[in-house]
Amino acid sequence: MAYIPSMDLVPGVLKGDTRAVARLLSRAENGNEEGRPALEEIFKRAGRAHVVGITGVPGSGKSTLVAKLTAAIRASGRKVAIIAVDPSSPYSGGSILGDRIRMGELVGDKGVYVRSMATRGALGGLARGTLEAVDIVDAAGYDMVLIETVGVGQDEVDVARASHTTVVVSAPGLGDDIQAIKAGVLEIADIHVVSKCDKPDADRTISDLKNMLVLSLGLQPHVPAPLDVGARKAARWQVPVVPTSSVNDKGIEELLKEIDRHGRSLKESGEIVERQAAIAERRLVKASEEMLRDKLEERRGELSVLLKELAARRVSPHYAARKLLTESGFGGDK
């Protein structure tokens, strides 16, 4: 199969051709230079989809929920793309198999597109290419993009930063550690889901979560700060807690209603502008960091003396960083 230049894939992507989409997605994931002009073009053509981040600790039943939610979105007549950020090894291949099994009933539906992005470890937070992947499916005409991540750390904060609406999934009976984590994610959730509500201790989880929300609203007066996810939250938006049960297909419609309501609320309150500004800033930081790392890779030879000095603790990281940044010459036409 001949290699198609990335730029030549753009018209196909814009027409929603899934083969063109798949190819450009791979190039975004690989991060090779050749794909960049195409991804820049796609970036400019995207911006229409409602981007929904769905995050939750392992065992929360998030993946099944995403499959059910996808079916509900389809039933409402909209096209949906799922970008699954998966911390599994890129070698294991397990994630992709998992997707196929989970999304089984949706296979063959042209209104659904699923893509797993393996986290690589080498880059911060989200897998390289995740934000570009959202652009691609957005530009390809999917009305809703679900970014799914397993995370209790930086990944989920990054998902929240890249999304218009952030859904955090909890489940009953996951123990005290999980409870502790909830405190951290309260701030990023636009919507809370308590999944597996067929379980007997679900009511307690729901009331615990509601209490935590009340407590947190009481104890943490909202102080907007730059670069802070919290600052993006609509002052008027009351974070709902939606109980669901994938076994009984309960709560899925309600969840979609809340997601749509949040999307409308962003537009009506004008907060969408702030949120897009925050996403833009995040994109700028991400792109700068990637550029920096590429530069480090590129100059590895020249930098070896500096790195040795640093490893021997004769110079400080700050000194070395300034040297890297000043001497890297980010100018030029590259």
Next chain:
Amino acid sequence: MAYIPSMDLVPGVLKGDTRAVARLLSRAENGNEEGRPALEEIFKRAGRAHVVGITGVPGSGKSTLVAKLTAAIRASGRKVAIIAVDPSSPYSGGSILGDRIRMGELVGDKGVYVRSMATRGALGGLARGTLEAVDIVDAAGYDMVLIETVGVGQDEVDVARASHTTVVVSAPGLGDDIQAIKAGVLEIADIHVVSKCDKPDADRTISDLKNMLVLSLGLQPHVPAPLDVGARKAARWQVPVVPTSSVNDKGIEELLKEIDRHGRSLKESGEIVERQAAIAERRLVKASEEMLRDKLEERRGELSVLLKELAARRVSPHYAARKLLTESGFGGDK
């Protein structure tokens, strides 16, 4: 209480004065400019401690294990510092209370120092100041530093990158999602622990893990790559699986033995040099990224037009990043 300039805290830190340590830790966490020369000095004086990263999914019993391991290290006559990276909200305060309860029996022991670092969300991966915190307790004379993190994503990769030895804790009965994650962490573990081995299904977890290790060694011939955590792994080091039970105090001594054995193996194989080089490189990347974000903060006013263009998708993130990097002028005497 008068403000003590950070530089004046350095002699106290080097003598192991815990009040000086606590104050400088706070300044590292806050990231204010005034503390930087002191942290640079401390960086140059550190490098003696054995840094052990301990990571595991929520519910793995990692925190209890850390408390037990701490007692074992103390019994071997060494001083130990614990840096707990906690994804809880900085507002909740829960983590610190949690530490106090867990570490209860060790309170009053001057050979143990515990510090929680709240992740802030605003920065990638580890909480700001975590690496500097390791320097501080290292320079203060603690023989072993345990970096404890809850994470299934970037955080734990970052911990692995900052450590000489990485311990990954699993537990029986945490479900399929957890199993999927293990594939991702196989690569970063120098030592695997299966905790809660008093539970009936522990044997299966241990054998699953061992099978995965064999499988992964079989299917993934080791290809060293730059910037890759995997590349740091000693070719000769066979990753052990240590069963523990905090309830019965079982396996803790064995775990400490394996940690010490790994430390010796790094030195004897000469791999410690590579690992220190990888840590140095990571420090350089981190410091550069922080500098970049500070610059973005500083130039927020000037950048507002660019950010608006980006939010409106009239320019690409790559274009904006190049503009930020080229025009920021990282030179000068700052």
